[in-house]
Amino acid sequence: MTTTALKARKEFGKTLASDIAHRLRNEIVTCRLKPNESLKFDALRLSFGASFTTLREALTSLAAEGLVVTEEQRGYKVAPVTLEDLADLTHARILIEVDLLRRSIEKGDDDWEIRVISSLHRLARIEERAPEDYANNAEWKAAHRQFHEALVSASGSPTLLAMRNALFDRAERYRNLSAMFRPRPRDKAGEHRALMQAAIGRNADQACDLIRSHIQTTSDNVAKYAADVIGAT
Amino acid sequence: MTTTALKARKEFGKTLASDIAHRLRNEIVTCRLKPNESLKFDALRLSFGASFTTLREALTSLAAEGLVVTEEQRGYKVAPVTLEDLADLTHARILIEVDLLRRSIEKGDDDWEIRVISSLHRLARIEERAPEDYANNAEWKAAHRQFHEALVSASGSPTLLAMRNALFDRAERYRNLSAMFRPRPRDKAGEHRALMQAAIGRNADQACDLIRSHIQTTSDNVAKYAADVIGAT
């Protein structure tokens, strides 16, 4: 990243602070900002071109999401990655995602079915086009996120959905971390298709089992391939 | 609240912003700041004696907890109360709290048992001393919170515990709201005792049933007594 100060301009959110939070979140999830790295205001001000207080506001939201931690009076740092945290996170994700999926399958209407089918279709197309390294592909990541989001989108639980989204980001950071050290990504296309079919077929128990093992297996793989770089404690 | 500007000084947290967040949270949960009330910076600055940016940081955390909502460029307001929100909240609380309780019962050690027993004891003492209106008593509320916190304190899931705490605050606001209109509080002493006994007796299924219906019944009562003041949409 260049060291010349930039004059930040909004691209995404309506306020600069939310925009910065969005960009910072991305830097952290993709591990361009490394776990445990300390987030000094002078440096951030240079990279993001915003003032102390605006950055502070952005960091406050990220701390609430769990991507950043703060020791009061001693600044902020990127949240550490540990096997304990990964296990904690995985447990929480399964609990919440299974509940959301079950209720989505119960309540989902035609539009929901269409969202599920079309987001899977898009995902499959991207995988066809770049069968080698799609897991490092930002487009694939966005489509992957959208497919999983579509599955739970009819649950009608804003509170749990917001929590799910924060957890998804935290998990994606671990996925990206393990992708750096993994010889070749597991093929998830079959799992995604089965998940879609169970959901659309309103086979709730089966779909919940699938999502549970989908999340758990991903987590296990991360633990396996990234164990070296992930702090044990 | 007096209209003379105060020079804020820290009482609680290490930074002023976290201190203000703490005080604001309390004002909102106790409904001294009413649902939907718009939170103007000039007014807040007067009451809390902090500057724009410090207040903004505090509001950002409260927004993440769901006690405050923001429409970008149009400021902050106290989160509305609705029957939908109450139902959403209750569902999320049951899902998370049941999971935490079950795992607490599985893992809890001697210290956990002591925390559960002693916090219930304190609660019972307070109820004895003020059998009439203990539900409006700040001391009782703190003890009540601590008892429920003790129950789940051995679960070892920081992520879900943090979520649980935020949900507890949101729920307490609804409880306080209904307490204003309710002739007489339901007697929860028996439920609390049964909960303690099931937990200490390591009877996980029974304890989970009890906590589930404890939360659900409380929510139903709130809906019943506060329906008038709670927006239907």
Next chain:
DNA sequence: ATGAGCAATATTTTCGAAAATACTTGCTTC
């Protein structure tokens, strides 16, 4: 050498002014 105390430096935290944006009021036109 080692650690305590203190000065110098680095960093975070807080402030109030200035810029940007939204809202209101009163006027004009149809």
Next chain:
DNA sequence: GAAGCAAGTATTTTCGAAAATATTGCTCAT
């Protein structure tokens, strides 16, 4: 009289300087 516009006011959002706090590096006594 209603709709649209414009100027003025209210409010939020952003900034960089100043205050508070933490960290580092040095001196000196043991």
